[in-house]
Amino acid sequence: MEQRALEHGYGVEERLQSGECALEVSGLTVTYGEKPALVGVAAQIPSGSMTAIIGPNGAGKSTLLKAALGVVPKSSGTVRVFGEALSRQMHRLAYVPQRASVDWDFPTRVIDVVLMGMYRELGLLRPVRRWHREKALACLQRVDMADFASRQIGQLSGGQQQRVFLARALAQSADLYLLDEPFAGVDAATERAIIDVLKSLQAERRTVVCVHHDLTTVPDYFDRVLFINVRKVAEGSIATTFTAENLQKTYGGRLATTHIDQLRTAV
């Protein structure tokens, strides 16, 4: 226990300086058709940090995650994961896509979705054994969904769907978790449950990156922030970077100054 506390006390900024970078992108440009989604974005996510990606709609936040994962092709730029090429470290990444990106009437049960997270272990034909199920159940337990294991996924509420997606990511036993708006459209109880799990991941020295929309909770939930609006605006710790100036630069005139002041007092 003390050992872990000591390890955790080892500051994120120090680790960044010591070069321990969970995710590093540079010169990342992605275009959909003629329209640029991201232009020349560089970012360094230190290992063990909890980072919010912030920006207005259409700023390329989801695209940044997908390009970092290689799900969408990049026009130029490099992605390095734990200091190596993405393809060599892919198994250490877990991705939680937006809840709305799948058809929830798909004929599958909650536990089967979580087992999908173990595809690397199971491969094409290895049978699902008892320990696989037990691991999947433990992941569901962690998001408080174990009672729903044999439910059809179409019967879940939005918050429950999000928790199942998180459980699937937990089943991957990854070191870097990339989540696309995990708090979108979920109730307060689910939001609490999810943030508790994410914090516990950070306590295990894993790295968490979330596309996030609710500016009021940023200082509570995260220790770092990355502002983007097609280009990178700023990145750094909450204390130094979550400033009125950066918010104004990211959102343009759309964010009232009084609103920003409220956010600052929350810090």
Added chain:
Amino acid sequence: MWNAFLEALLLNAGYNASLVAVGAALLGAAAGSSGTFLFLRKRSLVSDALAHSTLPGICLAFMLMVAFGGSGRSLIGLLLGSAFSAGLGALVVHWLSSRTRLPEDAAIGVVLSTFFGFGVVLLTIIQTMRSGYQAGLEGFLLGSTAGMLYEDALLIAVGGALAVLFIILFRRPLTLASFNPEFAATIGVRVRTTDIAMMLLAMAVTVIGLKVVGLVLIVALLVIPPVSARFWTDRVEIVALLAGAFGALAGYLGAALSASAPSMPTGPIIVLVGTSIFIVSFLFAPRRGLLAGLLRRRQAVEALKAEQFISSR
């Protein structure tokens, strides 16, 4: 008629009818289980474009074989031609929907009608040719099992078995790519390869089914069994299994029915039997069926009324 049907059902209606029934059942099993993943990936209609695109290939293969001095009737030759033009059709659909602003359904409509129209023109030309007079190519439109050979049935059996084997081997990547392609890509599934394999599978089933069901209706055999199976279960593997069983049943019963009456087209009868399975599933499936839904709603309303009655006293 009834006796003839029973005979055909029990494989007593003669060698040819039995061959057709067994062949149709195998084809139905392959089509039903392959169609499951197309249905879940919401790409069922692409297979219709594939099927209609086979016609020019069949005609051109016939012309080519005749030009080289053959009779033009070799089934393998015709099927190779059909596979070639179906592949071309699929590529055009893919190109149109990924490189232009055309949505996939419009691309399907364009390809389907263009290829089919071109095919019908070629077919007409062939029928005016002396050697084409009795080519019997129009049998590929709606299926014709008269004169089906042992080799033809063998082709269907082997093709069907390979398709089913493929699905069993690749059920996990197929499921992952259908449910959540973006996630699948991050966990080591080659989504593009899987999609292409899914299309090739649909193409293979279409091509081997041309002779029995015909290109106009083969899509029904890929779509109706999985849609019916979906009513009975909430698990992918069981949907695929049931769809295979429903497809086999439709193929077998349909072939037996069409064998029991003179000049009944096999394809349409098989499709109608499939439709009956769909209607039964849609009405009577225990949880997702129409009646079960009505019953549940009524029970809920009754329960609510009872509650209100108690609390009002």
